[in-house]
Amino acid sequence: MSQTLTPHRPTAKPAARPAARPRRRRGSILGRIGLAVALTVALAPALFVFFWMLTSSFKQQVDIYSIPPKWFDFTPTLDNYRDALTRTPFGRYMTNSLVVAACSSLLGLAIGVPAAYSIARYRQTKLSLSLLTARLLPGVAYLVPFFVAFTALRMVGTYPALILSHVIITFPLTVFIMVNFFAALPEEVYDAAQVDGCGKLETFWRIAVPLTRPGMLTAGILAFIFSWNDFKMALILSDGDSRTLPVAVFNFVHEASLDWGPMMAYASIIMLPVFVLTLAAQRHIVTGMTMGSVK
Numbered sequence: 001m002s003q004t005l006t007p008h009r010p011t012a013k014p015a016a017r018p019a020a021r022p023r024r025r026r027g028s029i030l031g032r033i034g035l036a037v038a039l040t041v042a043l044a045p046a047l048f049v050f051f052w053m054l055t056s057s058f059k060q061q062v063d064i065y066s067i068p069p070k071w072f073d074f075t076p077t078l079d080n081y082r083d084a085l086t087r088t089p090f091g092r093y094m095t096n097s098l099v100v101a102a103c104s105s106l107l108g109l110a111i112g113v114p115a116a117y118s119i120a121r122y123r124q125t126k127l128s129l130s131l132l133t134a135r136l137l138p139g140v141a142y143l144v145p146f147f148v149a150f151t152a153l154r155m156v157g158t159y160p161a162l163i164l165s166h167v168i169i170t171f172p173l174t175v176f177i178m179v180n181f182f183a184a185l186p187e188e189v190y191d192a193a194q195v196d197g198c199g200k201l202e203t204f205w206r207i208a209v210p211l212t213r214p215g216m217l218t219a220g221i222l223a224f225i226f227s228w229n230d231f232k233m234a235l236i237l238s239d240g241d242s243r244t245l246p247v248a249v250f251n252f253v254h255e256a257s258l259d260w261g262p263m264m265a266y267a268s269i270i271m272l273p274v275f276v277l278t279l280a281a282q283r284h285i286v287t288g289m290t291m292g293s294v295k
Contacts, residue, residue, distance in 0.1 A: 057081065057265040064260045080261035084269065087262065088251050097244040099159060100234075101227035104166035105220045108174050111167070113216060116178030117204055121190075128179065135172035140232060142169060147236050157239035165233045170223040177222075181215030182208060218284050225274050245270045 056064050058076040084090070119128050146165050147156070155161040185208065193203040209216075231246040238247060249266050252259040278285070 053264045053267055053271075056260055057268045059261060061259075061261055080265035081269070083259075084252075084262040084265040088248050088266075090248075092241075093243055093245045093248045096159075096238075096242055097228055097246075100162045100166065100244060101224045103159070104163045104170070104227045105223040107163065108167045108170050108223045109216055109220050112171055112174030112219065113178055113209070113212075114204070115171075116175045117182050117208055119175065120179045120182035121208075128175075131172045131175050135176060139169055143232060143236055146233070150237060156237055157242050159242060161237045162234060162242065162244070165237060166223070166227045166230060169233075170226055174219040174223060177219045178212065178215050181212040185211060214284055214287060217281065218287065221277060221281050221285060225277070228270075228274055 055071065055074075057080050058078070059070070059074050060077055060079070063070050063074040118124060119131075142165065146161075150156050150161045150165075189207060189211070190203060193207045198206065229246060230244070234244045234247045235250075238244060245266075249263055249270075252263040252266065
């Protein structure tokens with residue numbers, strides 16, 4: 001009786017999973033730690049100034065000048081805030097700051113958004129470069145021309161002088177942000193609008209503007225923050241009636257001394273609205289500043 005032998009076929013073994021790469025994980029962890037350390041070192045001076053300002057606003061004058069400094073072992077007091085609010089017409093200065101910041105940001109959007117749309121839609125490269133050049137100029141370069149022009153027009157000490165100066169300075173930034181948003185819109189959006197019978201103005205108002213509202217919000221917030229914090233323009237172009245909050249801090253500067261406690265309290269009050277606004281809109285600000293950086 002014959003027996004047929006079949007050749008033995010080795011069974012295929014399942015493919016082994018690639019071994020984990022602990023080096024890459026370690027590298028990513030070390031990279032994150034290094035980034036955190038670098039950010040901490042970079043932000044340390046600003047955080048220290050913020051901490052010193054906030055703690056000094058609750059200290060008495062003796063504790064502020066104490067050596068060594070008292071960082072935590074002091075008795076908090078609200079006298080500095082009470083003094084800051086009663087020694088100056090805080091309500092009038094607050095109204096001036098709100099009016100100037102709100103009007104300058106809205107007027108800047110009304111002018112900057114159409115300009116940015118025309119640059120992005122019709123590829124006005126030369127105009128974009130000229131605005132970028134204007135953006136590179138420091139704000140102090142505008143002081144003397146503004147003062148001479150507004151003095152000749154008898155506008156020094158008025159709201160329009162402050163509003164127009166802030167609009168001129170923030171206009172390039174508004175255009176720069178909005179150009180990136182308009183350029184990010186696909187060409188099919190404009191083609192569909194033309195098929196539906198929309199003209200150029202209607203396409204801008206009904207299609208482009210609603211789709212770029214996050215950019216408008218970002219540009220408006222940044223313009224508002226600049227106008228709210230501005231000191232140089234307000235110092236030169238305002239008077240007692242149109243003085244804003246940053247300039248009002250000068251009321252605590254004397255020839256022989258500085259009232260550090262009320263001054264720091266006033267600075268803390270000025271910083272609070274901008275701080276809250278920045279925290280509430282930080283996502284929109286980051287999106288607006290990075291739009292167009294990655295294709």
